[in-house]
Amino acid sequence: MSALSILFLASCSVWLSEAQTEFKRVAEENVTLPCHHRLGLLEQGSLDIEWLLHISETVQKAVITYSGGRVYDDLNEEQKGRVSFTSNFLAGDASLQIISLQSSDAGKYICKVKNAGQYEWARITLKVVEKPSKPKCWLEGELLEGKELSLQCRSASGTAPISYRWQRINEEDERAEHLPPTSRVNISNPGQVLLKNLTQMSTGLYQCIATNEAGQESCVVQVTVQHAQNIGMIAGAVCGVVVGLSLLFLVVRLTIRRKEKKRYEEEEAPNEIREDAEAPKAHLVKPSSSSSGSRSSRSGSSSTRSTANSASRSQRTLSTEATPHLTPPQYSQRETEGKEIESKKVDYANLMKMGATLVMVPAQSRAFQTV
Known part of the structure; x- marks a missing residue:
């Protein structure tokens, strides 16, 4: 240095x-x-x-x-x-x-x-x-002929000022085109464009570009204008389908309920007990006096064995005719034998009550029988 x-x-x-x-x-x-x-x-x-x-x-x-x-x-x-x-x-x-x-x-x-x-x-x-963040595009209004539609666009972040510009995109070659003549840009809010008196020519793809000094970002939205008549037809068809499905569901439900009711009645019928049914009545038949007289007149010429057999048959006939319509219940063998003994006692008692006379026929030897 x-x-x-x-x-x-x-x-x-x-x-x-x-x-x-x-x-x-x-x-x-x-x-x-x-x-x-x-x-x-x-x-x-x-x-x-x-x-x-x-x-x-x-x-x-x-x-x-x-x-x-x-x-x-x-x-x-x-x-x-x-x-x-x-x-x-x-x-x-x-x-x-x-x-x-x-x-x-x-x-x-x-x-x-x-x-x-x-x-x-x-x-x-x-x-x-900072560049604008990717903007959000949305529609406000009705997509019907003759109505008005608002195109909205906004970026959530980015260095101010941010400018917005709408354009139409040709879907075939993706070329940018001008907006329809009936469109109007909101001066106080450039991100909003109003499409008036919509027609089929308004249908297409629309793009919004958000720009500032740092760069730009964009978003797109599809606009499809529909005929008012077509909307009515679609709504009518939808209502018709809904009503038809409701009726079909109702018919199916009623049919199922009817079948269930019928099956329930068939299952419950054998189990019903009719309280108003009357039990069958027993009829007693009294022995005729002529029959007793004839048997008494012939008692002198019959043997002691035949007289006993006749009395036994008379007792069985009265017992059977006393209960002609009753079906005896099923019992065990011991119970059946007891009931038969009681039945014989009851028959004998009934005969006595009806005025039957016990006849004692003396035994006769063969020497006094008429030949």
């Missing part, structure tokens, strides 16, 4: 160099903020470099620094891993590189370089603009 240079540096206690510029970048892009100095020629051990971001007049935060021979690039959580020195900052290029820009990176940056009691700095304003 020449003596002249040393004298020049010694005579200047502070050498100040300030440059202020403005950068505008789109979000997600990269940017390099320049900062050049000439203090590296002095004592390298005492060189300090610091990048600061002014958020407001009173608030600022460190972005990246070099001090004591070490780089600190993790001072800001939002920019951690996205900031770095671009070149040889010790030789005089302390420019700052920021990758994947975000809207929060916008602001005023200050580069401060200090060495051996001397300072240099640079001021840079960074603007980060």
Whole structure:
């Protein structure tokens, strides 16, 4: 170093160099903020470099620094891993590189370089603009001939101002076309277009383009105008189908219920007990007096055995005729024998009550029988 240079540096206690510029970048892009100095020629051990971001007049935060021979690039959580020195900052290029820009990176940056009691700095304003987000397109109104239809378009985010433009797209070659002559653009809300007096010519594909200084995005919507008569026919057909299905369902339900009722009646009929049914009546037949007289007149000429047999048959005849319509229940053999004994006792008692006379026929020898 020449003596002249040393004298020049010694005579200047502070050498100040300030440059202020403005950068505008789109979000997600990269940017390099320049900062050049000439203090590296002095004592390298005492060189300090610091990048600061002014958020407001009173608030600022460190972005990246070099001090004591070490780089600190993790001072800001939002920019951690996205900031770095671009070149040889010790030789005089302390420019700052920021990758994947975000809207929060916008602001005023200050580069401060200090060495051996001397300072240099640079001021840079960074603007980060965002493209409009993909807009949303929708329709408001009736898609019928003669009606009015409103086309709506809006982006949820993006750097203002955002402009909107509607155009018609030819579906065959995707070529942009003008809107129908009856369309009107809302001046206070450019994202709205009114289509008046709709016709079949209004049917087609419509595109909305949202644009700002960072770029543009678009969306499309299909418009299909229908005849009012066709709408009535479709509505009538739908109503007819609904009514027909309802009637069919009702008929099927009634048929099922009728079958279930019939099956229920058939199952319950054998189990019904008729309380008004009358039990069959028993008829008693009294023996005629002529029959008794004839048997008595012939008793003298019959044997003792035949008289006993006749009386036994008379008792069985009265017992059978007393209950001609009753069907005897089924019992076990022991119960049946007991009932037969009781029946004989009852028959004998009945005969006595009806006036029957017990006749004792004396035994006769064969010598007195009439030949």
